[in-house]
Amino acid sequence: MKNLFMAGSNIYLRAVEPADAPILAACNNDPDVRISFFTHTPTNVATQAKRIESFYQPGADYIPFVICLKDSGQGIGVTALHRVDLVSRAAVFSVCISDPAHWGKGHGGEATSLMLKYSFEILNLHRVQLHVWAGNSAGIKAYERAGFVREGLLREAMVHNGEYCDFLVMGILEAEWRAAHAAR
Numbered sequence: 001m002k003n004l005f006m007a008g009s010n011i012y013l014r015a016v017e018p019a020d021a022p023i024l025a026a027c028n029n030d031p032d033v034r035i036s037f038f039t040h041t042p043t044n045v046a047t048q049a050k051r052i053e054s055f056y057q058p059g060a061d062y063i064p065f066v067i068c069l070k071d072s073g074q075g076i077g078v079t080a081l082h083r084v085d086l087v088s089r090a091a092v093f094s095v096c097i098s099d100p101a102h103w104g105k106g107h108g109g110e111a112t113s114l115m116l117k118y119s120f121e122i123l124n125l126h127r128v129q130l131h132v133w134a135g136n137s138a139g140i141k142a143y144e145r146a147g148f149v150r151e152g153l154l155r156e157a158m159v160h161n162g163e164y165c166d167f168l169v170m171g172i173l174e175a176e177w178r179a180a181h182a183a184r
């Protein structure tokens, strides 16, 4: 497990390297994947490689990881905390399994759980939140299973193929996460 940062049962998280640029690009380009992010412009591998060089500067409020399979080491997606605010002790979570062949195998859920462990046990955050398209059933299930609760609905927040789509706001507090872990 090259450059491992945190490990789960079937996946591990590690820092993003310039060679991972195709994984980041796929999250924005693949039609089946980008529909969940409502991205409307393509990106290329060179742009992503340059972006990766700027990651992990001291004080950075964006902390991304590559999600890798434990058995092969293959990178299958990206998960991140955005807008990490060490005063409010809050952050925004995202996850993307960039190759649909790896969907539905529990990897997104496991990555979500690992990122909450990282948020509360290592970064000492108080709250993690996310926005998810209300039609993203797999995402919502993965988040609820990890402990996120539905906090609100952003009505007709974004448009896709001429249709306005609602977004859920979901969040989890440190105390809720600790209580769920103590109960397990």
Ligand SMILES: CC(C)(COP(=O)(O)OP(=O)(O)OC[C@H]1O[C@@H](n2cnc3c(N)ncnc32)[C@H](O)[C@@H]1OP(=O)(O)O)[C@@H](O)C(=O)NCCC(=O)NCCS
Binding pocket: 032, 033, 036, 037, 077, 095, 096, 097, 098, 102, 103, 104, 105, 106, 107, 108, 109, 110, 131, 132, 133, 136, 137, 138, 139, 140, 141, 142, 145
């Ligand atoms: C959303 C995503 C991260 C989920 O990860 P995943 O590895 O596919 O999901 P998991 O296998 O962990 O399954 C999560 C849950 O959703 C269910 N699920 C999986 N695919 C599903 C589908 N197509 N429809 C409904 N439920 C589904 C699983 O059964 C599981 O439910 P359970 O916990 O009750 O067993 C992944 O599909 C993905 O990256 N999609 C594209 C990008 C994206 O949508 N990112 C999130 C944006 S907010």
